[in-house]
Amino acid sequence: MMPVFVDLYAPKNTFLHRLDPRVKIISVILISILALLLASLIALTLLLVVIFVLLFLARATFARTMFALKFVLRFMVLIVILWPFFDPSGTPVLASLGPVKITEPAILRGITSAVRVGCLATVWYILLFTTSQRDLVRALVKLGVRFDFGLTLAIALRFLPTFSSLIDSIKDAQRARGLELNKGGILTRSRNYLAVLIPTIVAALRTADTLALALQSRAYGARADRSYLRELNMRPSDAFVLGLLVVAFVVPLVAKYGFAVPL
Amino acid sequence: MKYSYPGKIEALKGVDLHIRSGDYVAIVGGNGSGKTTLAKTLNGLLRPSHGSVIISGQPIEKMRLASIAKYVGYAFQNPDHQLFCSTVDEEVEFGPRNLGYEEKEIKEKTGHAISIMGLDEVRDEAPLSLTLGLRRRVSIASVIAMDPRVMIFDEPTTGLDAKEIENLMDNIALLNEEGHTLILITHDMKLVARHSRRVIVMANGRVVLDSDPRGVFSNLDLLRESSLEPPPVTLLAHKLSDFGVRRDAISPDELVRSVMSKGAR
Numbered sequence: 017m018m019p020v021f022v023d024l025y026a027p028k029n030t031f032l033h034r035l036d037p038r039v040k041i042i043s044v045i046l047i048s049i050l051a052l053l054l055a056s057l058i059a060l061t062l063l064l065v066v067i068f069v070l071l072f073l074a075r076a077t078f079a080r081t082m083f084a085l086k087f088v089l090r091f092m093v094l095i096v097i098l099w100p101f102f103d104p105s106g107t108p109v110l111a112s113l114g115p116v117k118i119t120e121p122a123i124l125r126g127i128t129s130a131v132r133v134g135c136l137a138t139v140w141y142i143l144l145f146t147t148s149q150r151d152l153v154r155a156l157v158k159l160g161v162r163f164d165f166g167l168t169l170a171i172a173l174r175f176l177p178t179f180s181s182l183i184d185s186i187k188d189a190q191r192a193r194g195l196e197l198n199k200g201g202i203l204t205r206s207r208n209y210l211a212v213l214i215p216t217i218v219a220a221l222r223t224a225d226t227l228a229l230a231l232q233s234r235a236y237g238a239r240a241d242r243s244y245l246r247e248l249n250m251r252p253s254d255a256f257v258l259g260l261l262v263v264a265f266v267v268p269l270v271a272k273y274g275f276a277v278p279l
Numbered sequence: 280m281k282y283s284y285p286g287k288i289e290a291l292k293g294v295d296l297h298i299r300s301g302d303y304v305a306i307v308g309g310n311g312s313g314k315t316t317l318a319k320t321l322n323g324l325l326r327p328s329h330g331s332v333i334i335s336g337q338p339i340e341k342m343r344l345a346s347i348a349k350y351v352g353y354a355f356q357n358p359d360h361q362l363f364c365s366t367v368d369e370e371v372e373f374g375p376r377n378l379g380y381e382e383k384e385i386k387e388k389t390g391h392a393i394s395i396m397g398l399d400e401v402r403d404e405a406p407l408s409l410t411l412g413l414r415r416r417v418s419i420a421s422v423i424a425m426d427p428r429v430m431i432f433d434e435p436t437t438g439l440d441a442k443e444i445e446n447l448m449d450n451i452a453l454l455n456e457e458g459h460t461l462i463l464i465t466h467d468m469k470l471v472a473r474h475s476r477r478v479i480v481m482a483n484g485r486v487v488l489d490s491d492p493r494g495v496f497s498n499l500d501l502l503r504e505s506s507l508e509p510p511p512v513t514l515l516a517h518k519l520s521d522f523g524v525r526r527d528a529i530s531p532d533e534l535v536r537s538v539m540s541k542g543a544r
Contacts (some may be wrong), residue, residue, distance in 0.1 A: 182360075186360045187360040188324050188355070189353075191348075192352070193361065193421060193422070194349075194378045194425065214363035215360055215362060216406060218359060219360075220364075244493060270320050
């Protein structure tokens with residue numbers, strides 16, 4: 017059985033971990049936009065290499081990286097295989113069968129899209145690998161997200177592992193009563209899953225109720241203006257990285273579109 | 280037998296046990312001592328990383344969990360982790376139905392389980408709307424209804440009041456009289472002293488003591504090392520042993536008898 021990482025964050029002391037979470041969020045958004053705008057395979061591959069170097073610098077362990085990349089890789093392979101079948105444009109045509117035409121540019125476009133998806137997915141992993149959930153929420157609130165939403169997100173993230181182990185123990189309890197979750201057709205299976213789903217929902221509602229009471233009993237929302245125990249401070253190094261990133265973002269776009277095209 | 284959780288935590292570091300048919304065994308130990316892990320390997324929820332579990336001469340390694348459930352029932356600590364039907368009756372029928380019994384047998388076994396657990400009056404009520412004591416009873420009844428030869432109870436008395444505990448444990452004792460092998464996981468040494476015939480003390484993934492309750496409770500140091508507190512009557516007997524009272528008394532009656540015989544002399 018593969019261990020399940022519900023929280024991808026791995027506490028380490030690397031340059032990427034120490035970076036202001038706001039800078040990291042903005043960077044990841046910029047790189048994502050870049051990946052969407054760039055069209056050349058070489059440029060995108062270069063970007064993917066840069067992202068992997070960053071992943072390496074974040075000292076992501078092999079197990080974690082593989083866990084995260086497994087899904088992305090499958091998706092990428094699928095895109096490369098399927099793309100040419102749905103994109104008949106361009107020449108030269110390499111093979112054709114009825115309405116289906118496999119063309120060289122389509123294969124190239126498939127690979128390009130796969131690499132793009134790879135960039136988009138892995139860059140977010142860097143953020144999740146190097147930023148604790150607490151910092152993530154704090155940064156979002158500082159970037160202008162309402163505190164209530166930030167707290168809701170924090171609670172949702174906090175309870176993911178709790179519910180994951182709750183579901184495991186509910187599954188165990190029902191399997192001990194002879195329930196076989198992986199047997200039968202889709203209808204039997206969905207009916208069997210009710211035995212897991214109902215106790216889970218009941219437990220979730222109970223937990224939510226208790227949590228709401230606990231928050232109220234600690235005077236949540238008593239004051240409109242909140243103060244924070246830990247403030248986020250931009251250090252010169254954070255500003256430097258942000259600057260570097262903006263340059264890295266603008267230069268390839270300028271090179272591609274020229275100055276005439278407003279970004 | 281050994282067991283390691285994924286991530287290399289070795290929860291059972293070598294356990295070698297033989298549990299006789301019809302016995303009433305208590306597995307005790309501090310939190311994290313490995314008692315629940317041990318119990319879960321007995322019904323196949325966890326598969327040992329070394330060694331094997333053999334029931335009636337049959338190794339269970341290759342058996343499906345649903346087949347093992349016919350032999351070993353497991354009542355979980357939190358009844359809310361399994362209740363999902365709209366009536367108590369349906370809830371209790373769920374297990375035997377999964378095991379593929381015939382309709383007549385299902386009704387029989389369900390009726391028997393419900394009457395042992397004293398649930399006749401709430402048969403048509405929704406399990407989730409019952410009190411914790413009754414919910415626990417429903418979850419236990421749902422295991423009894425599968426009629427397994429071995430039944431494991433994981434902390435069945437957590438959250439119950441004294442009266443509920445007494446009634447529940449008396450009902451569970453009935454199952455032992457019917458010939459079922461019972462395995463009780465608990466922190467409550469009073470229950471152990473009153474009900475079990477054999478006590479297995481676990482610490483750090485090993486069995487550190489395996490004896491009858493009298494033998495276990497006379498070993499105060501070992502109990503403390505295993506984060507366990509012997510029943511008050513045993514502690515009192517130990518204090519009084521300087522005056523010639525037998526130190527292995529495990530029930531108030533025994534202590535009184537021992538004290539009176541000294542006084543008479």
